[in-house]
Amino acid sequence: xxxxxxxxxxxxxxxxxxxxxxxxxxxxxxxxxxxxxxxxxxxxxxxxxxxxxxxxxxxxxxxxxxxxxxxxxxxxxxxxxxxxxxxxxxxxxxxxxxxxxxxxx
Amino acid sequence: xxxxxxxxxxxxxxxxxxxxxxxxxxxxxxxxxxxxxxxxxxxxxxxxxxxxxxxxxxxxxxxxxxxxxxxxxxxxxxxxxxxxxxxxxxxxxxxxxxxxxxxxxxxxxxxxxxxxxxxxxxxxxxxxxxxxxxxxxxxxxxxxxxxxxxxxxxxxxxxxxxxxxxxxxxxxxxxxxxxxxxxxxxxxxxxxxxxxxxxxxxxxxxxxxxxxxxxxxxxxxxxxxxxxxxxxxxxxxxxxxxxxxxxxxxxxxxxxxxxxxxxxxxxxxxxxxxxxxxxxxxxxxxxxxxxxxxxxxxxxxxxxxxxxxxxxxxxxxxxxxxxxxxxxxxxxxxxxxxxxxxxxxxxxxxxxxxxxxxxxxxxxxxxxxxxxxxxxxxxxxxxxxxxxxxxxxxxxxxxxxxxxxxxxxxxxxxxxxxxxxxxxxxxxxxxxxxxxxxxxxxxxxxxxxxxxxxxxxxxxxxxxxxxxxxxxxxxxxxxxxx
Numbered sequence: 001x002x003x004x005x006x007x008x009x010x011x012x013x014x015x016x017x018x019x020x021x022x023x024x025x026x027x028x029x030x031x032x033x034x035x036x037x038x039x040x041x042x043x044x045x046x047x048x049x050x051x052x053x054x055x056x057x058x059x060x061x062x063x064x065x066x067x068x069x070x071x072x073x074x075x076x077x078x079x080x081x082x083x084x085x086x087x088x089x090x091x092x093x094x095x096x097x098x099x100x101x102x103x104x105x
Numbered sequence: 106x107x108x109x110x111x112x113x114x115x116x117x118x119x120x121x122x123x124x125x126x127x128x129x130x131x132x133x134x135x136x137x138x139x140x141x142x143x144x145x146x147x148x149x150x151x152x153x154x155x156x157x158x159x160x161x162x163x164x165x166x167x168x169x170x171x172x173x174x175x176x177x178x179x180x181x182x183x184x185x186x187x188x189x190x191x192x193x194x195x196x197x198x199x200x201x202x203x204x205x206x207x208x209x210x211x212x213x214x215x216x217x218x219x220x221x222x223x224x225x226x227x228x229x230x231x232x233x234x235x236x237x238x239x240x241x242x243x244x245x246x247x248x249x250x251x252x253x254x255x256x257x258x259x260x261x262x263x264x265x266x267x268x269x270x271x272x273x274x275x276x277x278x279x280x281x282x283x284x285x286x287x288x289x290x291x292x293x294x295x296x297x298x299x300x301x302x303x304x305x306x307x308x309x310x311x312x313x314x315x316x317x318x319x320x321x322x323x324x325x326x327x328x329x330x331x332x333x334x335x336x337x338x339x340x341x342x343x344x345x346x347x348x349x350x351x352x353x354x355x356x357x358x359x360x361x362x363x364x365x366x367x368x369x370x371x372x373x374x375x376x377x378x379x380x381x382x383x384x385x386x387x388x389x390x391x392x393x394x395x396x397x398x399x400x401x402x403x404x405x406x407x408x409x410x411x412x413x414x415x416x417x418x419x420x421x422x423x424x425x426x427x428x429x430x431x432x433x434x435x436x437x438x439x440x441x442x443x444x445x446x447x448x449x450x451x452x453x454x455x456x457x458x459x460x461x462x463x464x465x466x467x468x469x470x471x472x473x474x475x476x477x478x479x480x481x482x483x484x485x486x487x488x489x490x491x492x493x494x495x496x497x498x499x500x501x502x503x504x505x506x507x508x509x510x511x512x513x514x515x516x517x518x519x520x521x522x523x524x525x526x527x528x529x530x531x532x533x534x535x536x537x538x539x540x541x542x543x544x545x546x547x548x549x550x551x552x553x554x555x556x557x558x559x560x561x562x563x564x565x566x567x568x569x570x571x572x573x574x575x576x577x578x579x580x581x582x583x584x585x586x587x
Contacts, residue, residue, distance in 0.1 A: 078368055
């Protein structure tokens, strides 16, 4: 099991760098994960997406569809790709501390 | 020296991602499977973020600090060399090279394609390629396709790029030559021209080479994409560029389609892939009715226009008009020397049979497009034919607003209501055509029902049909239907 050190703490991650235990997530962890994703600074829009994903995941234990994400955050899909270069599934979900969503994106 | 531990490390920084003991691998099938899987897929290193295949490091008991035995990847710089494929005799492929026709094996032999994969497929009577996936590449939202290999000892897998072809698949030779150079430099050294989806595929690009390859392709003026749950590259018939039957400008239509929907081609957002095909006439050379989720087909609404003198000349020269009349699917053709060729307007299906067979019969003048939804070959409920949703719509260049608005409405309905990984055809079957029409805001008419009368054009009123050609030839008067 690989591990990663963020904000002075050790976390278990899978081979793609997703947190194994979503309960360990905190704002500092998100900041640390952003560094690994190559995002330098988290803007309000980043937080909006991450918080929405987090909220949805804690409620339904599954990642929302891309359409839901765009609709609820009010951001167009293109902008989400600009905010998270590796895409909403791989990038944004990693920051939100969720396991890697299934599917192709 | 006894083998003790096998570590899977990042190829760049050497970060250990997983490790197994040799006994574990031999005894626990689950671990062996996981190990095999990790070896053949590309992973992102959590320490240095380099993405690529993992390096295998074998640690022996005697020398715990022995140099890694796995293949050493050269660092960055120029194109990364391809993995070496093992050489072995190829009896099955040799058989395919005999004969006086061009052999695909001869072509493949000259490239870096792992020929043993093909040979083994033939010997074992099943393909040796495995289910693939996507490698994410920043800047290419749709990702890059990867075909995994079930035989990692031959090849670890193969990434391939889809290059969006220009409308009509017209390539200027020098641009194609530059694409060939890129394929020679970064890929297997061959192009797949063209895939069944109508786009150009560049096979076998190592993950490290993807970024420079995409950059060079973009520099020529092509674009990559068309993978994942988005609009796939559309396919259109050659249309007015070369064909005498095109009922609307398929090439211009697709150009306008790209202009409007390019974001949906590049950024996946739909529940499943969506394919669009554009055919110029009901002959449907692009097989859109069977293969595409949204099929735009050129149609005419009035009757075929007949040039009686040309028909007569053809008959006098020995044209078999009797067979044509008896084989007419609607049974509406009749011919006698006095009246010439007559068409019974009530029964005509506008199927193009007489247009294809008899010189002098041309499609009618009231032209537009029909939109069919839900054709597919795979998916939950198996192969389906497209259903007619709109039997006739005027296609107005340059922006084809009416048609595209309708397409957009229908994709929005699909996006909003379909389940994950549900093709349009399955979605249509689940909710029903009437519900789909209500959601998409298409008025229900007698011409659109889930089990249509065989002749969709029966209900057109004569006043609904008008010949809009600017220069109408001197032909017999078009007979209005009904």
